[in-house]
Amino acid sequence: MNFSTVLIANRGEIALRLVRACQGLGLRAVAVYSDADRDAPHVIQADSAVHIGPSEAAQSYLDGAKIIKAAQQVGADAIHPGYGFLAENADFAQACADAGLVFVGPSPDNIRLMGSKIRAKAAAVAASVPVVPGYYGDDQSDAHLLTEAHKIGTPLLIKASAGGGGRGMRQVHDLADFATELRAARAEAEAAFGDGQVLLERYVGKARHIEVQILADGHGNVRHLFERDCSLQRNHQKVIEEAPAPNLAPEIRANLLDSAVRLTKGIGYDSAGTIEYLFDAETGDYYFLEMNTRLQVEHPVTEAVTGIDIAQWQIRAAGGEALPFAQEDIPCNGWSIEARIAAEDPAEGYRPEIGEITAYSAPELDGLRVDSGVRTGSTVSHYYDSMLAKLISEAPDRASAIRLLDRGLKAFRIAGPGTNIAFLRDLLAMPEYGAGGHNTASIGDTYPEGWKAPTPTPQQQAEAVLARLLASFARSDNPWSSLGAWRVTEPAGRSGAALYRVAGENVKIDGRGGQYTVTLPDLAPIALQNVTLSGSTLGFEINGVRHNTDVQISGDIVTLHGASGRMAIEVLTQDGILLSGNDAALGAGNQITAPMPGQVSEVVVKLGDTVTAGQPVVVIEAMKLLQTLAAPCDGTISQINFSAGESVDSGAVLVSIEPEE
16 A cells, blocks of 8 residues: 555545545545534544535535645545545546645546546447447537437437536427526536536436446456446436346346446546446347446445445555456345435425434444434534435345345434435335336336325324423423413313314323323324333333334424334424414515525526516525426516525525516
């Protein structure tokens, strides 16, 4: 190894993963952190850490000069970029080399070549690897792109040449919309990658996303670590990945693996990387999509089935070591599946969730691995990606891996910001996924109107109301002065009662001494007996059956973690009911307000423009996701309060509309 100290230019779970990888090799691991990450787990676990600036990524994690200065400050002789941020920035890789620092990754030339989807397609063609029919040329004029779009036909994809993660990607089903979608794709690509170049591809709607993990060194050795299936995607972003890929014919698998090695050797690649393919299961055709010149989020599933620590071997290869194993020595045993746990609301278009994590407990089960960047007390902000953790199962076969992953998701405890755990469990339960017949369109086909959160059962509503009531006891000597709940005074000698509001309905609870009855509208009362509250565990009996539920309360939200999994329920007190009726807090019907803190990405309209209800008006960015806000009514734009690039707080009035008479 030709270095001893590695600075990790990243944050969150990947920074923690790399800290462990470096320390496992006897290397000193140095973290970097922004204002928002001052007390983050990766900062605490590293051997040392350097502050690199404000919370905004552009002024910290994306500032290459600050990263290099930090490395020099602590005497680091190598920099690992992780994934995202500067991981696929050729100029940063070159700047590291110019500063005498080892960049743990491929050469700047390789990053530049494969970072351009247009040039990468040319490299694939040169290596006799099939590519999706489309346009990959240099003429980027609107007129020429429209001409090429007519040649390709619809449906087609407009894709940013740089970057990934679904940014700068638009589907076009009607060429009348091409100009609008092209403008949107370019703007998004410019904002995300600083490069507005695009390519056009025929859209393969029900394809599978298969990728091959590559590991190479500086001695000419290239090995594949078999394939992964990453077809379950929402908004072109992966949510569940697995290795190996199910229902893949042996000859197709062999062709994918061989072509990936051939392409990697053809460009002289010398690090970890991934060759991504689009596979049409109906025809058996496969097409090169792109190469990711970095470690992938989903690398743990490959580590599980091969037994090879990809992160460590990427570091060792950068340190000059040769891969010691031949291709035939690499096994592929069992099955592994990964789920990405994110702070988002899948029922609201995957809207990011922010706030403090008030309780965090990861499952501890044989065969489960958790890669996480948060803990109890961590704050999820709008500055960064919404992913909180990755849960990875490893089992002898696919069915067992699915069951184990579902069990782990059910046991995962995260309170505070909402998460996508219930959504992930529903994906695992889809018959199409269980049979291994899923594709990139499966989520949209299964939930054409969007995924809907499960409705709380009557018992869960009763549990939430009981928990809210018991929590109030701890805050008052008088158990019926409970946080503004409507108190009902009953005749002497009877127990008191309180009213709460759940799902727009009044819910009554009364009782004492561990015996309570909850009455929901139009349902028989639910008797909860022998009630106990120990720490955050609510215990009770219903019809002689004992139940234990972990409870977390944040404001009006009661989060239950019980036998049926996680459920968040709003339980309003009298004060809460009054507040919820204050429509002014939500903005008037002719205003567009920011749903959460973020940055204005684009203002689509101008002052005086006429708009119709549902027409896009403003695009805001939060946690690396773009959200388009539409006009709430027909009318004329009367006020624009923010410009592109400005930061906004939650609830800020962005645009006002003079309603049409």
